[in-house]
Amino acid sequence: MTNIMLFPSLVAKLLPTDYVAFTFFVGCMAMMAASAFFFLSLNQFDRKWRTSVLVSGLITFIAAVHYFYMRDYWATFQESPTFFRYVDWILTVPLMCVEFYLILKVAGAKQGLLWKMIIYSIIMLVTGYFGEAVDPANAWIWGLVSGIAYFAIVYEIWLGEASKLAAAAGGDVLASHKILCWFVLVGWAIYPLGYMLGTDGWYTGILGKGNVDIAYNIADAINKIGFGLVIYTLALKSQKD
Numbered sequence: 001m002t003n004i005m006l007f008p009s010l011v012a013k014l015l016p017t018d019y020v021a022f023t024f025f026v027g028c029m030a031m032m033a034a035s036a037f038f039f040l041s042l043n044q045f046d047r048k049w050r051t052s053v054l055v056s057g058l059i060t061f062i063a064a065v066h067y068f069y070m071r072d073y074w075a076t077f078q079e080s081p082t083f084f085r086y087v088d089w090i091l092t093v094p095l096m097c098v099e100f101y102l103i104l105k106v107a108g109a110k111q112g113l114l115w116k117m118i119i120y121s122i123i124m125l126v127t128g129y130f131g132e133a134v135d136p137a138n139a140w141i142w143g144l145v146s147g148i149a150y151f152a153i154v155y156e157i158w159l160g161e162a163s164k165l166a167a168a169a170g171g172d173v174l175a176s177h178k179i180l181c182w183f184v185l186v187g188w189a190i191y192p193l194g195y196m197l198g199t200d201g202w203y204t205g206i207l208g209k210g211n212v213d214i215a216y217n218i219a220d221a222i223n224k225i226g227f228g229l230v231i232y233t234l235a236l237k238s239q240k241d
């Protein structure tokens with residue numbers, strides 16, 4: 001028996017040209033570093049803001065754990081880890097809705113608003129999962145339903161109840177809410193683009209095919225860490241004045 005069989009490696013070999021693996025690897029480290037940063041900063045905030053920053057840390061921490069699994073899955077099978085991807089999202093996207101709710105509480109946000117946004121995000125993600133993993137032959141229909149739920153979230157924060165609460169809160173809360181709105185409109189739009197690169201539909205003739213994981217990994221880094229930093233900055237500022 002050779003050494004290789006006696007001592008099987010615990011680390012899959014990564015080719016220098018495997019850019020997907022590279023983004024999974026960097027994703028692990030970035031999410032882990034961001035979590036450490038948010039958690040270790042908690043002590044400097046008073047109770048009102050501590051929960052918001054804690055949730056920022058939980059979002060990147062949940063992602064970090066999933067990235068370890070996804071990196072491993074990719075390295076082993078060279079296949080998109082769709083299942084882990086969607087488990088990650090179904091936990092972290094509702095937590096991002098919680099962030100909106102928490103910062104708007106000063107203006108009297110009700111739990112009904114939070115639940116409405118969570119339900120939209122669950123519809124968005126469950127239909128997206130069906131399109132990618134369960135019924136890919138109809139990917140564009142599932143994607144369309146998912147896109148409608150996505151726009152319901154966009155509407156809610158840009159023009160709906162959440163935007164009115166932000167306007168009522170004013171000051172730093174309004175400014176931060178606006179930045180988060182841009183994250184959802186532009187940063188989140190990378191996901192449906194990745195979906196269209198990864199699935200077959202009428203759009204394939206226009207966009208061609210691409211690697212869905214590179215798009216999702218870049219989007220996750222921007223959205224989860226960026227979102228958290230906006231909350232962190234808001235907490236710092238509000239505490240000063």
Ligand SMILES: *C/C=C(C)/C=C/C=C(C)/C=C/C1=C(C)CCCC1(C)C
Pocket residue numbers: 089092093124125127128129142143144146147150188189191192195220223224
């Ligand atoms: C941290 C993870 C985040 C912020 C994930 C967000 C995911 C989306 C906004 C996904 C949206 C999709 C569509 C709008 C249509 C196609 C299917 C999805 C699920 C990729």
